[in-house]
Amino acid sequence: MIEFADVSVEKNGVPILKDITVRLSERRIGVIGRNGSGKSTFARLFNGIEAPSAGTVTLNGVTERKALRRHVGFVFQNPDNQIVYPIVSEDLAFGLKNLKLPRDETQARIDEVLARFDLAHLRDRFTHQLSGGEKQMVALAGVLVMRPTMIVLDEPTTLLDLWNKRKFMAAIDALDEPVVVVSHDLDLLGHFDRVLHIEDGSIAGDGRPGPVLARYVAGSQC
Amino acid sequence: MLTDLYVFGDSPLHRTRPVVKITALVVFCSTLFIVEGWASVLVAGALVVTGFAVAGLKPRHAFVSVRPALWILAAIFAVQAYLTDVVFAGFVVARFVVLILAAALVTLTTRTSEFVDGILSALTYAPAWVPKEQIALAISLCLRFIPLVRAVLEDVRQAQSARGLDRNLTALLVPLVVRTLKTADEVSQAVYSRSFD
Amino acid sequence: METRNVVFIALFAAIVAALAVFPPITLPLVGVPITAQSLGVMLAGGVLGAVRGGLAVVLFLVLVAIGLPLLAGGRGGFGVFLGPSGGFLVGWIVAAYAIGYMTERLWHRLNYLVAAGICFAGGVVLLYAIGVPWSAFVAEIPIGTALAGSLPFIPGDIIKCLIAAGVMVIVKRSYPIITPKSPAMPQTGM
C-alpha cells in the first residue's frame, strides 16, 4: 500500500501539486487529467524521481526517497529515453549490476524476464534497431527484472500503434504486481480498479473508472 | 550498431590484446621522432608493410587510411622542398605516412568493442578516486545515443526543410540541442530510477 | 559526479558525432569546406560549461581513437591524431573547456556579441595556438609557415563562431544548463 500525506510539489516557486492526500492499495490504478495538470509529477513521486516539497510518500512503511526507488519500477512514455545500453541483454543487466548478483543469477533473471514476454529472440539485438513496440517491451522488461513491489507507467502507450498498444496493455494486465498507469487513452483504464483524476495539481475525481471517466469526459465538452 | 573501421581477420595481429598494440604503437611513434632520419623511417616502413601483410590487409586499406591527409601532405612536401630540399621533404612526408599506417594497422585489426572491454577491465584496476561506473556509463550511453541523435538531426532537418530553412544551421542546431538536452534530462531520470546507489 | 552530468556529457558527445553527417558547406572564395563538427565542439563548452563540455569532447575523441569513424568524412582511428593536423583535434578539448569557462564567467552578460567573442577566443585563437605549433613541430616547418597554411580556414571558423553564438544565446534562454560562476544574481533553472 502506498500513501501520500499532504504532499505538495513546487518548482521555481510555482505550485504544481497541492496537498495531495491519498491511500492506494488497489491492484490496477489509472491516472487521468489534462496536459500540464501534474500527472507526470505525481507519478514521479512514487519512486522518488521527484521529491515532495512538503508531505511524505510512504510505501509499506518506507519513506526514504532512495529506498522508494528500490521498490517502485518506472516506465517512461518514450522507451528511447529509458533504454541506456546499446544491446538488449546489456540494458537488462544495467539495474541488476547494482544488486551485485552473481553472473549466472543475473543471466538467469534476464532470460526469465525475456521468456515471460516472448522476447527471447531480442536478447542480443541492438536496442536502437528495435521497433517502437519492441522497445517499450524491453523497457518494461528492464523494470521487471528488478522485481519491484509496484510499477508506475507514465503514458506508456502513446508512441505505440493499435496492435502494440493492445499487446503492451495485455502484458500489463497479466502482471501480478500492482500497477499505476497514467494515460490519456480512457479505453485502457475502463477495467481498472480505481481511477484518479488530477486537475490543476489536485485530485478532482477518485473512484471506480465508470463515474470518474464519465465526469472527466463531460468536463471536456463544455 | 555503429560500424567500426575493423577489417575482419584471424592473424596474430588480430589476436593480440588491444593494450599491447597501443603500447607498441606509442613506442613505435616516439622512436620515429627520437631517432630521426631516413634509416629509421625505412626500417619502420618495412615493419608496417610486414604488419599489413601478416594481418592480410590490402594496399587499398592503406590507401584509404592515408587519403584524408593526402592534400595536406602534398602541401607539406611542397613547402619543405622549397624551404630545405626534396630529400628532407620526402623524409617528413614518408614519416607521416608510416605513422598513419602504423596507427591504421592497430585500428584495422582491433574491434571497437575490444577496446571498450579493454578500457572497462583497465578501470577495475584504477584507484578508488576514478569514477569507474560513470566512465563506463558515459561510454555506453554515447554509443547508444549516437544513432538516436542522428535520427533527431534528420528529423529536424526534414522539419526545417519544410519551412525552407534546411540550409540555416541555427534553425537546425537549436532544436537538435534543446531536444537532446530534454532527452538527457529524462534519460538521467531513467538511469536514476533504474539504479540504486 | 551526478548522473545527470554523465548523461549530458554522453549525449553531447553524441551530438558532436552526429554532426559529422552534415554535408560540408564550401566557402565560395577560399574553397575550404566548413564542417559542422567543430560547431558542436564550441557548443559543448557554450551549452554545458567548462568541465562537462571538455569531458564531452574527450569522450568523443576516445570513441574516434578506438576505431569509430565519427569524424567528418568517416575518419577515425589513432591515425587521425598522428597526421599533421592532430593538434587541432586535441585542441578541441581545450577549446571546449575554455569556451565553457568563459561562458560560465560571463553568463549574466551573455549576449550574441559576447558569445561570439567567447567562441572566437576559445574556438579560433586558442585552438590555433595549439594546432599550429603542433603541426609546425610534426611537419618540421616554421610556425609562421604553418600559420599561413591555416589561414584559409579562418573565415569558415569565424562563421562557425557566429552560428554557435546564436545557438548559445537561444539555448541559454530556452534550456539553461550552466550554473554561472560570476557574482550571484537571482537565478532560475532546474
Ligand SMILES: Nc1ncnc2c1ncn2[C@@H]1O[C@H](COP(=O)(O)OP(=O)(O)OP(=O)(O)O)[C@@H](O)[C@H]1O
Ligand atoms: N521545472 C519546472 N518549472 C516550472 N514549472 C514546471 C516545471 N516542470 C513542470 N512544470 C509545470 O508543471 C505542470 C505539471 O507538469 P506535468 O508534467 O506533471 O503535467 P502532466 O499532467 O504530466 O502533463 P502531460 O499530460 O502533458 O504529460 C505543468 O504545468 C508544467 O508546466
Ligand SMILES: [Mg+2]
Ligand atoms: Mg506527463
